[in-house]
Every structure is written in structure tokens, then in C-alpha cells.
Amino acid sequence: METSVKSFTKLYIPIALETLCYMLAGMVDTIMLSTVGDDAVGAVGTANTYINVFIIMFHVVSAGMIAVMTQYIGAKRVGVAYQARQLGTVFNAILGVLLSLFLFVFSGKVLEIVGVAPLLMDSAKTYLKIVGGGCILNALIPVFASYLRAFGYTKQPLLATLFSNVVNLCLNAIFLFGFHSGVAGVAAATVISRILNLGIVIVASKILVKAGEDQERLGNKEVFVSIIKIGLPSALETALYNVAMTLTIRFLNQMDESGFHVTARAYAVQIANFSYCLGAALAQANAIVTGWRMGEGDYEACDKGTKKAACIGILAAAGLEAVFALSADVLLRIFTDDMEMIRLVKTLLAIDIVLEMGRVANLVFGQALKTSGDALFTTIIGVIFMYLCMVGGTWFFGIHLQMLAVGAYIGLASDECLRAVCMFLRWQSGKWRAKGFIRPACGKI
Numbered sequence: 481m482e483t484s485v486k487s488f489t490k491l492y493i494p495i496a497l498e499t500l501c502y503m504l505a506g507m508v509d510t511i512m513l514s515t516v517g518d519d520a521v522g523a524v525g526t527a528n529t530y531i532n533v534f535i536i537m538f539h540v541v542s543a544g545m546i547a548v549m550t551q552y553i554g555a556k557r558v559g560v561a562y563q564a565r566q567l568g569t570v571f572n573a574i575l576g577v578l579l580s581l582f583l584f585v586f587s588g589k590v591l592e593i594v595g596v597a598p599l600l601m602d603s604a605k606t607y608l609k610i611v612g613g614g615c616i617l618n619a620l621i622p623v624f625a626s627y628l629r630a631f632g633y634t635k636q637p638l639l640a641t642l643f644s645n646v647v648n649l650c651l652n653a654i655f656l657f658g659f660h661s662g663v664a665g666v667a668a669a670t671v672i673s674r675i676l677n678l679g680i681v682i683v684a685s686k687i688l689v690k691a692g693e694d695q696e697r698l699g700n701k702e703v704f705v706s707i708i709k710i711g712l713p714s715a716l717e718t719a720l721y722n723v724a725m726t727l728t729i730r731f732l733n734q735m736d737e738s739g740f741h742v743t744a745r746a747y748a749v750q751i752a753n754f755s756y757c758l759g760a761a762l763a764q765a766n767a768i769v770t771g772w773r774m775g776e777g778d779y780e781a782c783d784k785g786t787k788k789a790a791c792i793g794i795l796a797a798a799g800l801e802a803v804f805a806l807s808a809d810v811l812l813r814i815f816t817d818d819m820e821m822i823r824l825v826k827t828l829l830a831i832d833i834v835l836e837m838g839r840v841a842n843l844v845f846g847q848a849l850k851t852s853g854d855a856l857f858t859t860i861i862g863v864i865f866m867y868l869c870m871v872g873g874t875w876f877f878g879i880h881l882q883m884l885a886v887g888a889y890i891g892l893a894s895d896e897c898l899r900a901v902c903m904f905l906r907w908q909s910g911k912w913r914a915k916g917f918i919r920p921a922c923g924k925i
Contacts, residue, residue, distance in 0.1 A: 488769050488785065496761035498641045499560045500754070509666055511824065512652050514815050516662050521815075522739045523603035524663060525746030526729060527591075531583070531611060537575055539718045541568040542622040544711025547851045548917065550632040550768050554775020555918045558631075559694030560703065567704050569620070569810045576619030583612030596840045600739050603663045610667035612874030617674040623721040624681040629768060631689050640680035648673035706917050717862040724866040728874045728888055735878065740821070741885040747815050748828040748889075751808070752836065755800035759793035759840025767847040774852055774916045786848040786907065793840035796831035801836045805829040824885060831889040838897030845903035854906070861902045869895035 499828060512522045545568045549561040583590070587608040625637040648669050655665025732741045766789040773782045804811065808826040816822065846858045873891020877883045883890070906912070 488765055490632065491629065491634050491768055492761060492765040494638040495629070495764050496581070496758055498634075498638040498763075499757040501638070501641045505648055508645075508649055509652065509670070511814055512656055513663070513666060516656070517738065519599055519743075520603050520663050521746050522743035524666065525599040525612070526560050526600055526739075527604040527607040531608060531615065531618075534577065535615050535717060536617045537579065537719075538572050538622065539711065539715040541571050541707060541711055542626060542719075543714035543850060543855075544568075544707030544709065545623065546626055546630060546767060547710040547771060547853060547855075548706050549627065549925065550771020550851060551917050553630060553773035554577060554773075557694075557696055557918075558691040559696035560698055562689075562691035562694065563697050563703050564707060565623065565699070567700060568623050568707065572619040572623055573616070576616030579619075580613050582614045583615060584609055587612055596701050600742070605749055606664050607667045610664065611670050614671040614674065616760055617678055621674065621678050621681060623884065624678070624685045627685050627689065628681060629684070629764075630771070631691070633684070634884060635682035636688065637681055640677045640684070642865040643680065644673040644677035647676055684817045685856070707892055709749075709856045710850055710853060713859040714850050720859075722864055722867055724870045726910050728892070729895060731871075731874045731878055732888060735884045738868040741824070741888075743830065744821055744824045744885050745888070747821070747825045748832065750815075751804050751811055751825075751829060752832045755797045755804065755832075755836050756839060758800065759797045759836070762789045762793040762796075762840070762842035763847040765789070767851040770848045771851045774919050779913050782848070782852070783907075783910075786844060790841050790844040790904070793844050794837050795896045797836040797840045800832055801829070801833045802881065805833060827886055828889050831886065831893055835889065835893035835896055838893060838895075838900045841900035842896055842903055845900070845907045849903065849906060852912040853917060854912040856905050861906075862897055865895050865898045865902075869898060 501700055509524070513524060545564050548564045552558065552560040552564070586606050591604055591608065625640070628634070628636050651669035651672055655669055657659045659665060663666075729742060729745075732745060733739065735741050766786055769785055770782050773779070773785070805826065808829050809822065812825055813820045849855065849858055870891050873894055876887040877887025877890045878885065879887070881887055
């Protein structure tokens with residue numbers, strides 16, 4: 481490995497750009513869909529929320545793979561890292577096919593059960609059927625992209641994302657303005673661009689990473705158990721978060737049948753994602769470096785690097801979100817001219833300053849804990865505060881106190897901030913040092 485500072489920089493910049501491209505793609509979709517109407521924006525935002533509920537099962541493997549691969553790479557045992565990717569690919573491919581079939585066939589039933597606003601139902605069903613039916617792509621892209629990143633190849637996933645975004649933009653224009661196919665066209669463009677993304681990362685991983693040539697292997701059961709040990713709690717946490725978010729959206733839908741507050745949230749999320757993406761990239765880059773250092777036994781570098789990443793992430797997210805909140809009147813004109821909508825979203829963005837500060841700290845410390853092997857703690861804390869603050873807070877502030885979407889955001893902010901405090905205290909305790917898979921004979925302590 482190169483020096484830690486250089487390695488982190490080489491990881492962070494492409495990951496940040498890739499995350500930004502991903503966010504831009506979502507914003508472009510929203511801007512283009514806003515030409516169809518606010519209902520289309522709300523429908524797609526709602527459908528994506530429920531797609532995420534179903535694809536969390538892919539995180540069982542992808543989250544566990546990062547921890548296992550990076551630690552074995554740090555220990556110079558790359559053959560085992562390759563073995564982890566192979567097992568992850570098989571598992572996610574099977575699961576991806578099953579979930580794709582389920583969402584394609586039962587999209588309408590799913591949306592009826594969760595109580596989507598009537599005005600959003602038809603568009604949400606169309607989007608969920610097409611994009612959900614292609615969710616096998618969501619299963620495989622992270623496997624190969626993570627494999628490349630774990631070995632330090634971060635430019636290739638970035639290029640794959642850039643290319644697929646350009647294709648998505650062009651296809652959106654063709655389907656929306658050429659064929660006037662609305663939500664269905666945007667969904668089709670999303671699936672086609674993801675197919676291209678998957679093809680690029682598969683080819684890149686085959687050409688660039690030669691870990692398969694290393695003959696060292698462990699028992700498949702041993703490697704898979706290590707993946708599940710991290711992946712299952714991580715996936716459970718993600719599942720519980722998405723279920724909590726589903727309940728939150730359900731409460732938002734109950735606040736007004738027109739879907740006004742759901743749509744306001746969709747606009748706020750699109751803008752807030754830009755401040756969030758920098759912190760998320762820091763968390764991903766730091767998690768990879770943490771895995772390498774755990775494999776090497778350099779625990780002090782893990783500690784210092786993670787705290788530094790958290791501080792940078794908090795400052796960057798807070799600063800950017802403050803800028804977005806102050807310039808919301810101008811930014812929101814991109815999406816809508818409805819002054820009532822603009823006022824509501826502006827208020828949500830102001831609350832989001834605190835929310836993003838908590839979220840990025842939660843991400844950095846939480847991901848570092850997972851990569852080190854201490855995944856169960858993050859899940860337990862998640863269960864407590866997601867349902868107490870996110871769900872309970874949305875009901876109490878939003879419905880009981882009739883603060884509506886503003887109340888929901890107060891609940892979301894309290895959830896992220898309280899979890900962030902717990903993650904920091906756990907990291908500070910140092911218990912993660914004993915959770916790794918590898919015990920180097922001559923590691924740095």
C-alpha cells in the first residue's frame with residue numbers, strides 16, 4: 481500500500497466525484513420530470529423509497545465484502561479477497577433475479593399496502609415495475625465497484641458512473657421530449673444506463689485486478705460466515721432504516737391526500753444530497769482505509785484517520801447545506817414556481833443543516849465500526865433511535881402537533897444526531913480494535 485494520506489486522497493476524490501455524479505443524475509431526473517408535473521416527481525421519489533426497502537438484502541453481501549476484502553488486502557492475502565467477491569457475486573445474482581421478478585409482478589400490490597397517495601399511484605406503479613424489475617443491476621454493480629475500490633481502483637467506477645449518467649441524460653431527453661413517455665421513459669432510461677454501468681465495472685475488474693491469480697483460499701464457509709457476520713447486521717440496520725422511512729413517508733402521505741408534503745420532501749432531498757454526498761464519500765474512503773489498516777494492525781492510524789474524516793465531513797456538510805438553505809429561493813426555481821412549495825422546502829433545508837451534520841458523523845463512525853468488524857452495535861443503536869426519533873418524532877411533531885413535513889424533519893434530525901453521538905462514543909471506547917478478522921503476528925499496536 482502507498483502512504484495512508486496519499487491512499488486516502490486517491491480514494492476520496494474519485495469516490496466524491498462518483499457520488500456527486502450519482503446525485504446529479506437524480507437531480508437531472510427530477511428537473512426533467514418536473515416538466516411533466518409535481519405529481520410525477522412525487523411518484524418517482526416515493527417509488528424509489530420502496531425500491532430501496534426491497535434491495536436492502538443485497539447489503540448483506542456488499543457491506544460484509546468491504547470489511548473482509550479490505551482487511552485481507554491489508555494483510556497481503558489478496559486471494560481471499562478475490563474469493564469473497566466470487567461468493568458475493570453468486571449470492572447477490574440469485575437474490576437479484578428473485579427480487580426483480582417479485583417487484584415486476586407485484587408492484588401494484590406493494591404500493592397499495594404501503595398506502596401511496598391516490599394521485600401518485602399510477603405513475604409510482606409504472607416506475608416501480610420497470611426500475612424494480614431491473615433491481616438485479618442494483619445487486620451486481622456494488623459488488624464489482626466495491627471490488628475495484630477495495631484494491632484502490634476508484635477511477636474506473638467513476639468513469640462507469642459518468643458514462644452511464646450521460647447515457648441516462650440523453651435517453652431521458654429522447655423518451656420525455658421525443659416520445660413523450662413520461663415516467664415510463666425515465667424508468668427505462670435508468671435501467672439501460674445501469675446495464676452499461678455494470679458492463680464497465682465487470683470488464684474493468686477483470687482487466688485490472690489479478691487477485692484471482694493468488695492461489696490462497698480459505699474454506700468457502702469460513703469466508704462467507706465472515707461476510708455475513710458484518711453484512712447481516714449492516715443489512716438489518718439498512719432494512720430497519722428503510723422500513724422506518726417507509727412509515728415516515730406513510731405519515732407524510734396521511735398529512736395531505738394531494739401528496740404536497742411528499743413532493744416537498746423529494747425536492748428538499750435532491751438539494752440536500754449535494755452536501756450529504758461529500759460526507760458519504762469521506763465515510764466510504766475512510767472505511768476502505770480502515771480495513772487496510774486493520775489488516776496491517778495499525779490501530780492508531782485507524783483512530784486518527786476516522787476522527788479527522790468525521791471532522792472534515794461535518795464542516796463540509798454544514799457549510800454547503802447552509803449555502804443551499806440561504807439560496808433556496810433561487811435554487812428551487814429550477815424545479816417549481818409554486819411559492820407555497822418553495823417556502824416549505826426552504827424551511828426543510830434550514831432544518832437539514834443540523835440533520836446533515838449528524839448524518840455525516842453517523843456515517844463516518846458507523847462505517848468505520850462496521851469495517852473493523854463491530855457491526856452489531858450500529859444495528860442496535862439504529863433500531864432504538866430510528867423508531868424512537870424518526871418514526872415516533874414524525875408522528876408526534878408532524879401529525880400530533882400538526883407541524884406536517886417540518887415536524888417530520890425535526891424527527892429525522894434528532895435520529896441522526898443522537899445516533900452520531902452513540903457512534904462516536906463507541907469508537908472512542910476502542911472496543912472495535914478486537915473485532916477484526918485477522919491478527920497479524922507483528923502488527924502495529
